[in-house]
Amino acid sequence: MLALPWGPHPEAARLAALFHLPRDGAGFLRERRERLRPGQARDDGVYVIGGLHQPAEPDEVLLQAYLAGARAGRFLNQGTLPRTAPEARGAAELCTGCAACVPSCPWSAISLQARPGVLSLAQVDARRCTSCGNCAAACPVKAIDLPGAEDAALLAQIEAALAAGPRVLVFACEWSAYAAADLAGARRQPYPAETRLIRLGCSARLAPDHILWAFLNGAPGVLVGVCPAGECHHGAGNRWAAERVALLQRQLAERGLDPRRLRLEHLPGDDGRRFAEVASAFAAEVSPPPARR
Ligand code: SF4
Numbered sequence: 001m002l003a004l005p006w007g008p009h010p011e012a013a014r015l016a017a018l019f020h021l022p023r024d025g026a027g028f029l030r031e032r033r034e035r036l037r038p039g040q041a042r043d044d045g046v047y048v049i050g051g052l053h054q055p056a057e058p059d060e061v062l063l064q065a066y067l068a069g070a071r072a073g074r075f076l077n078q079g080t081l082p083r084t085a086p087e088a089r090g091a092a093e094l095c096t097g098c099a100a101c102v103p104s105c106p107w108s109a110i111s112l113q114a115r116p117g118v119l120s121l122a123q124v125d126a127r128r129c130t131s132c133g134n135c136a137a138a139c140p141v142k143a144i145d146l147p148g149a150e151d152a153a154l155l156a157q158i159e160a161a162l163a164a165g166p167r168v169l170v171f172a173c174e175w176s177a178y179a180a181a182d183l184a185g186a187r188r189q190p191y192p193a194e195t196r197l198i199r200l201g202c203s204a205r206l207a208p209d210h211i212l213w214a215f216l217n218g219a220p221g222v223l224v225g226v227c228p229a230g231e232c233h234h235g236a237g238n239r240w241a242a243e244r245v246a247l248l249q250r251q252l253a254e255r256g257l258d259p260r261r262l263r264l265e266h267l268p269g270d271d272g273r274r275f276a277e278v279a280s281a282f283a284a285e286v287s288p289p290p291a292r293r
């Protein structure tokens with residue numbers, strides 16, 4: 001028997017635009033990546049059910065509606081909205097009002113406020129900011145930063161990781177590469193012990209100067225581990241990271257440096273074996289061969 005294809009609800013596109021929600025290739029609204037929050041969209045307090053999310057039978061939709069209603073009630077009864085990470089903060093004395101950060105925010109959390117007599121000032125709406133750090137990587141004068149993942153803190157981590165000698169450095173998104181590395185360790189899937197990981201809340205936080213600092217401190221190679229395409233927890237951090245890495249690879253090549261020392265890989269957080277294989281192959285490729293006796 002031939003079955004008719006089931007598509008998304010006709011309102012899916014309008015609601016996605018209204019709430020800044022991601023859609024999959026077929027047009028359905030996506031859930032959060034976290035496996036223990038089925039039915040919850042990316043914003044806390046926004047729930048996706050029925051034909052907006054996936055083809056579903058009426059009984060199933062009814063159950064989802066009960067569940068979403070209970071969650072919405074609990075959300076609205078909180079009194080205050082808890083934050084799991086601090087929002088990005090701007091420095092009024094540094095901001096030139098160039099507006100580069102405004103389109104970089106996947107959540108439209110940044111706006112420019114006019115200042116009398118001087119340039120405009122970028123302001124972050126703490127209610128919308130998901131702490132991805134993309135604005136901090138995009139600001140040309142470092143006038144906006146992410147508490148807990150400040151530039152100074154990241155540069156210090158890079159220096160510390162390389163203080164004992166040349167090491168392959170992995171900038172690992174905590175939702176993908178870092179989780180996969182953790183899993184590889186737990187399942188005893190080996191990768192070179194000299195590999196050093198720096199955990200990022202999102203790969204969007206990684207700026208080209210962090211990578212250059214790693215090379216300047218002696219890293220033979222830098223691996224950037226990001227979420228698979230379309231699965232970024234913060235919207236499009238993996239896409240921004242890929243664009244920055246591709247640009248930097250071109251710039252390294254133009255200056256006579258081997259761009260293969262920098263690589264970006266999409267790594268699912270539940271595949272420790274793949275992380276171990278990718279990290280091992282990359283380390284073998286970029287590490288200098290042992291001296292002959
Ligand atoms: S925070 Fe940075 S990118 Fe945003 S407007 Fe100010 S100077 Fe420009």
Ligand code: SF4
Binds near residue numbers: 107109
């Ligand atoms: S940290 Fe991310 S979500 Fe928050 S303001 Fe910056 S770009 Fe937007």
